Amino acid sequence: MAYSQEVYTKATETLERRRERANLEAQARIDELSEKLPELDRIQRKLAQIGLNISKVFLYSTDKQADIEQLMQESLALQQQKKDLLIKNGYSDNALDVQYSCPVCKDTGFIGNRRCKCHNELLKEIERNSLAKIAPIKDCTFDSFDVNYYPQQIMENGISPKDKATRIKESCKKYAAGFTTASPNILFMGSTGLGKTHLSLAIANVVINRGFSVVYGTAQNILSDLQNENFGRDDNIRYYERAVLNCDLLIIDDLGTEFKNAYTVACLYNIINTRLSAKLPTIISTNYAAEELEEKYDQRITSRITGEYNKLILVGNDIRYIK
Secondary structure: OOOOHHHHHHHHHHHHHHHHHHHHHHHHHHHHHHHHOHHHHHHHHHHHHHHHHHHHHHHHOOOHHHHHHHHHHHHHHHHHHHHHHHHHOOOOOOOOOOOOOOOOOOOOOEEOOEEOHHHHHHHHHHHHHHHHOOOOOOOOOOOOOOHHHOOOOOOOOOOOHHHHHHHHHHHHHHHHHOOOOOOOEEEEEOOOOOOHHHHHHHHHHHHHHOOOOEEEEEHHHHHHHHHHHHOOOOOOOOOOHHHHHHOOEEEEEEEOOOOOOHHHHHHHHHHHHHHHHOOOOEEEEEOOOHHHHHHHOOHHHHHHHHHHEEEEEOOOOOHHHHO
């Protein structure tokens, strides 16, 4: 799962804040109950002293094992006294323990060298929230993709736009449910307002929930940011080359609407070619027909897109206009 460094950093910072909050809350409870229950404060002080005495044993004792065993017995007895005192006064026996958000990893995010489930869920949440800032991912699900907006009249190929959209929707659902970093590439084609972005984001929703990293953006925004990065203009950049090239799934929306120059063409070729070479899946959507793409881009790009991508062509009327 190739999350960006930014996602990992945010997750680490969140886990650190959780641990800090849990420890502060525990100390606040200790201070409050120690003030209410003087006997509890006495026990806490004795336990702290035992901790110091154990350190001294390692430095000065001639019979470390016996001395440590005795101190441990004293500690266990005091721990039991503390539990009894708390219960007697109406508190749970672990009222003074640190209450971590995740008791399994104690908010470290790791169990040994393995990421805890809470850490994985946090990474997914950060990835989803990051995408939600630039795209309506919450609204674009397979359930909300309504094929009833597509005409039912049979076309020349013997299938209606509605049936075609239904088949494409089911194909995308299977793609998302079985997604791996070896999944095929997809090229969504069709006029504006036919649901290409909706289906792309519906796939992203499922793929993120399954723990994969997703980078989504319009061709204009991605290529513009990469150009700025390349020339050292790094203010307000969202898309970095490393993330675009290495994420588990890249979604390029509205191909053909970007400002075209020598750099953007070379950059687009590099993205497509690098991800094909690395066998990492990419989803591209465009309002252009195949022959229009061939007019707009050179053969190095169009041959890779038309030859290496599964084409899903939506037909019908602009759904946004209908709504």
